[in-house]
Amino acid sequence: MKKILPWIFGGVLIIVVVATVIVMNPAGSNTTSHQVNNYQQIHKLNIDVQSDVVVKSGAKFKVESNLPAAKENKIKLDDDEIKITEKEHHHFMGFHLPEFVINIAGFFHPQKHVTIVTLPKDIKLTDVVINSDSGDVKLSDASLSALKIDANSGDVTLANVNVKHNAVIGTDSGDTILKNIAVANISVDSDSGDVDADNLKAQRINLNSDSGDVNIKNQTDTTYAKAVIDSASGDINLENTVVNDSEVTADSGDVNLSNSKLIDKK
Numbered sequence: 632m633k634k635i636l637p638w639i640f641g642g643v644l645i646i647v648v649v650a651t652v653i654v655m656n657p658a659g660s661n662t663t664s665h666q667v668n669n670y671q672q673i674h675k676l677n678i679d680v681q682s683d684v685v686v687k688s689g690a691k692f693k694v695e696s697n698l699p700a701a702k703e704n705k706i707k708l709d710d711d712e713i714k715i716t717e718k719e720h721h722h723f724m725g726f727h728l729p730e731f732v733i734n735i736a737g738f739f740h741p742q743k744h745v746t747i748v749t750l751p752k753d754i755k756l757t758d759v760v761i762n763s764d765s766g767d768v769k770l771s772d773a774s775l776s777a778l779k780i781d782a783n784s785g786d787v788t789l790a791n792v793n794v795k796h797n798a799v800i801g802t803d804s805g806d807t808i809l810k811n812i813a814v815a816n817i818s819v820d821s822d823s824g825d826v827d828a829d830n831l832k833a834q835r836i837n838l839n840s841d842s843g844d845v846n847i848k849n850q851t852d853t854t855y856a857k858a859v860i861d862s863a864s865g866d867i868n869l870e871n872t873v874v875n876d877s878e879v880t881a882d883s884g885d886v887n888l889s890n891s892k893l894i895d896k897k
Contacts, residue, residue, distance in 0.1 A: 661700045667692035667713065670751065675712035675758045680704070682717070682744035683766035683785065686759075688773065689749035696746045704746060715748065767805070778814075786824070806843070825865070840865055844884070847872050852890070869893075 757776040767785040786805040794814040806824040818837040825843040844865040858874040866884040872891040
């Protein structure tokens, strides 16, 4: 009996913890929408959340989410910067507790949350910083001066984005997808995901994947002044690409060139 008691106690503890999370975060989503007026003085956007992040273009400046009330977005305007965060996250003994819902079959599965930021087309942003601890990041149809994205455990997707100066992207366990991007300098660091770039216009590129492929597919001939491309355990595939100063390394994969040329100035 003494040997069984610890197992019973452990089982009861798990049930209590899960039940508490479910009670605190019911299946019904708490959809919220905040409109930001007088945005002409806003030039910096800073997003730091746990959820998925979608930044898109639209008619009005809005912040929407389906976060539960206990974690709904906090919006703060500080001079020319708008900061979007979440309320304090739930923790148990130092660990973050994910929210769960019960589907029709009675099984638990994590609740998917998203924060959507709609930017008016006439807004003039200089710096955009996006951090998502456990979600995907999607940014589309934007013109910026500088961009920094960090997705700890999600994919990063950029489409139709112009960055005047530098773009820095990091992801621990997700893919990076770039479509129709124009930027002066771009750096992508992926610990365990692919890096896929379609129609990437840039002066200097630095693309690294520790355990994934790096693919650049340009529809027309595209020249980079300098490119540093590294894949520790994947292939590197370049199409319609010319690099005047290149450092390309595939430690345990192939380097495939299709109508492409690499010039090593070392």
